[in-house]
Amino acid sequence: MRLSRWLARHWVMGVALLVLGYLLLPIAVVAALSVNRPANRLSYDFHEFTLDNWRNPCATSEMCDAVLRSVQIGFIATVVATTLGTLMAFALARHRLRGRSGLNVLIFLPMATPELVLGTSLLTLFVAGGVPLGFWTIVLAHVMFCLSFVVVTVKARLAGMDRRLEEAAMDLYASEWQTFRRITLPLVLPGIVAAALLAFSLSFDDFIITNFNSGTTVTFPMYVWGAAQRGIPPQVNVIGTAMFLIALLLVLTSTLRRGGRRLRNP
Amino acid sequence: MARDVPAGDLCLADLTKTFGAFTAVDGLSLTIGQGSFFALLGASGCGKTTTLRMIAGLEEPTSGQVLLGGRDIARLRPHKRPVNTVFQSYALFPHLDVFENVAFGLRRRGIRPVDGQVRQMLTLMGLDGYERRRPAQLSGGEQQRVALARALINHPQVLLLDEPLGALDLKLRRRMQIELKRIQTGAGITFLHVTHDQEEAMTMADTVAVMNAGRVEQLGAPAEIYEFPATAFVANFLGQSNLIAGVVAGGNGGDVLITAHGVRFSVPSARARADRGPVYLGVRPEKLHLVDSVDQVPAGSQYLTGTITDASYVGVSTQYLLRAGCDTELSVFVANSGTQRRYGPGDRAVAYWNPQHAFLLGRRADEDEPSTPVLDEPVGAARD
Numbered sequence: 001m002r003l004s005r006w007l008a009r010h011w012v013m014g015v016a017l018l019v020l021g022y023l024l025l026p027i028a029v030v031a032a033l034s035v036n037r038p039a040n041r042l043s044y045d046f047h048e049f050t051l052d053n054w055r056n057p058c059a060t061s062e063m064c065d066a067v068l069r070s071v072q073i074g075f076i077a078t079v080v081a082t083t084l085g086t087l088m089a090f091a092l093a094r095h096r097l098r099g100r101s102g103l104n105v106l107i108f109l110p111m112a113t114p115e116l117v118l119g120t121s122l123l124t125l126f127v128a129g130g131v132p133l134g135f136w137t138i139v140l141a142h143v144m145f146c147l148s149f150v151v152v153t154v155k156a157r158l159a160g161m162d163r164r165l166e167e168a169a170m171d172l173y174a175s176e177w178q179t180f181r182r183i184t185l186p187l188v189l190p191g192i193v194a195a196a197l198l199a200f201s202l203s204f205d206d207f208i209i210t211n212f213n214s215g216t217t218v219t220f221p222m223y224v225w226g227a228a229q230r231g232i233p234p235q236v237n238v239i240g241t242a243m244f245l246i247a248l249l250l251v252l253t254s255t256l257r258r259g260g261r262r263l264r265n266p
Numbered sequence: 267m268a269r270d271v272p273a274g275d276l277c278l279a280d281l282t283k284t285f286g287a288f289t290a291v292d293g294l295s296l297t298i299g300q301g302s303f304f305a306l307l308g309a310s311g312c313g314k315t316t317t318l319r320m321i322a323g324l325e326e327p328t329s330g331q332v333l334l335g336g337r338d339i340a341r342l343r344p345h346k347r348p349v350n351t352v353f354q355s356y357a358l359f360p361h362l363d364v365f366e367n368v369a370f371g372l373r374r375r376g377i378r379p380v381d382g383q384v385r386q387m388l389t390l391m392g393l394d395g396y397e398r399r400r401p402a403q404l405s406g407g408e409q410q411r412v413a414l415a416r417a418l419i420n421h422p423q424v425l426l427l428d429e430p431l432g433a434l435d436l437k438l439r440r441r442m443q444i445e446l447k448r449i450q451t452g453a454g455i456t457f458l459h460v461t462h463d464q465e466e467a468m469t470m471a472d473t474v475a476v477m478n479a480g481r482v483e484q485l486g487a488p489a490e491i492y493e494f495p496a497t498a499f500v501a502n503f504l505g506q507s508n509l510i511a512g513v514v515a516g517g518n519g520g521d522v523l524i525t526a527h528g529v530r531f532s533v534p535s536a537r538a539r540a541d542r543g544p545v546y547l548g549v550r551p552e553k554l555h556l557v558d559s560v561d562q563v564p565a566g567s568q569y570l571t572g573t574i575t576d577a578s579y580v581g582v583s584t585q586y587l588l589r590a591g592c593d594t595e596l597s598v599f600v601a602n603s604g605t606q607r608r609y610g611p612g613d614r615a616v617a618y619w620n621p622q623h624a625f626l627l628g629r630r631a632d633e634d635e636p637s638t639p640v641l642d643e644p645v646g647a648a649r650d
Contacts, residue, residue, distance in 0.1 A: 171322055171345070172371040175343075
């Protein structure tokens, strides 16, 4: 009797923990392998604990070049896509454009299209246009598929914002520019930051579209895919774990900052 | 910038605003004296908020002028006007704390330092110690005071209030009404208050303008409008009225005689808005008195006999419905002073009134509102 009641009360929690485990187990494996000294090149078993991989992540210089290239591409694509996407979101949310609903559908289209289709059609476009494949075609492709996500994310934030706040600011002697800088931008910023993070992670790990449009340029996902044929160097796991830890750190700081503010003002 | 406009009256001259085919404000002309407390009263959609937004600069007039101290400000950007607004939902900046919300206007005008002024204003509003709180951490009443402080600290020439008390509970509302009135008297700022709450308008304002369909129906001191409304709309919007449809039958010295379904009534001509044709004879429910029989009606009064159909006890008074003839119900408020007999449904009673308290309004021949009592049989007579 008591057991069944305990179960009734806690089973949802149990399911939640199982799902969490399902989500995090692969990452735990990557973290474990990052401190592993494999028995041979093609072994994925935990053999021996070592910090060598962390001490020397760039043992394979090709890999570090690829990581650096991916970060560069991700950074440029993020800045461009976030800027253009934010402007687009403002236009769609604030101005009564003709054919606005049609535009909204068009914005969603790239998200719904299989990457394979986007990749091949971009390749066709670049080849037909005589554009040499390489670093910049990858950037162009990444900006393109990140844009939709940025527009949708920022637009959602804008839609939830009360127009009267801007009217109140103008009523209190703020010019249009001051209203944007003091009221609109700070209120929409969380949406823009979220969109930028989303864009970066989309760009950083994209493989399919990149593979079509990269020419001889190698990004980190492409390097890992190539290396998998010959045996992945353990440093790949170091990069993977480091990326995860950086993301975790970012989330923790923002949560703590918000929590701290709440503590100061009970 | 905004400060060099000479102080003075706020005049709206033939102000019109249309949205497509819909006319929200229709040739509105008003003069609001410097330092007065003016209320724009009307149902939602009557154009009162649009009027306010045109004065604030948040809406551009289709035509007409907004004159402040003789200068037309109708086409100035909102931040160039010496006018501040307390918004209906307060519109406090959620990402700024109370101090920064209140300091916002001063900072935008480049006034430095702001510390002393902001603290003084917070003290005046009873908001000491709230400086670092965010709007989300405040109660409705506190938010309202922050919104008021944020506007008042700029010493605007005109303060616009857009139903600022709508979200508060009754008790807090009464307290804020008194506080607002006190602040207005002290600061000497022109207050323009938009509301649909007739009681609030009458409590606070020196002058009330009743708006309907983009036009002002009547303008005057609260008591003036209430005691002698100009139109049937005003009579029903501002408090309740019993309106009896009739026709003017002639004059008798200083009186206008009315026939309502065969029965004669009279109203002093000073209280008649019409002296010929179809009219409404109006009497406020609290101006009606109830007695058991016609013998008890004092001389000089007029009366109607009927049956009580409903009695609602509301504490301070009892509100009766008196059926006087078919489909004719009069509303009667009797103060619960303890000296009056209480009636119940089914009791016969006579409602009488002093003709000095009645009023006469013009009526279009085809006009007969469903809420208006219709007399279709002789039920009473003038008694002299």
